[in-house]
Amino acid sequence: MYILLDTSSPEYFTLALVKPDGTWRAHQKVVSHFAQSEKLLPHLDKLMKKFRLTTEQVSGIFVVAGPGGFTSLRIGVMTANTLGFAWKKPVFPIRADGYDARSGVRPSLVSKLNKARLNSQVRPQYGRPPHITKPKRR
Numbered sequence: 001m002y003i004l005l006d007t008s009s010p011e012y013f014t015l016a017l018v019k020p021d022g023t024w025r026a027h028q029k030v031v032s033h034f035a036q037s038e039k040l041l042p043h044l045d046k047l048m049k050k051f052r053l054t055t056e057q058v059s060g061i062f063v064v065a066g067p068g069g070f071t072s073l074r075i076g077v078m079t080a081n082t083l084g085f086a087w088k089k090p091v092f093p094i095r096a097d098g099y100d101a102r103s104g105v106r107p108s109l110v111s112k113l114n115k116a117r118l119n120s121q122v123r124p125q126y127g128r129p130p131h132i133t134k135p136k137r138r
Helices: 036-050 070-087 107-115
Strands: 002-006 012-018 024-031 060-066 091-095
Touching (some): 002 070, 012 036, 024 036, 070 091
Parallel strands (some): 002 060, 060 091
Antiparallel strands (some): 002 012, 012 024
């Protein structure tokens, strides 16, 4: 079983349990209104408990690494990297178009996750450069 985290939108996030063939065992979209950091882990915990899934049964973690909102992407990627490190599981980056809300994750991506190295970190892939304001004049 795999976990999918998609926090690319600041308005909601998606959590899923993915079977080895890439289809969903469970899939949920959670309205978060800029509160992914407060809601992501409690919802993941509830989902794993509901399906009696232990960390030993998790084979890897998919995380949407971009494009998306700056802070929301950082929350998802950081959470996936931390869980991967703590659980000793590979983490694999995908784009939001790497899965379909009705059917699941592309089987080719499942194959790539199975070949991913442990302790490799995923980095966010932002869709554009950050908008940084000019410094104030003194």
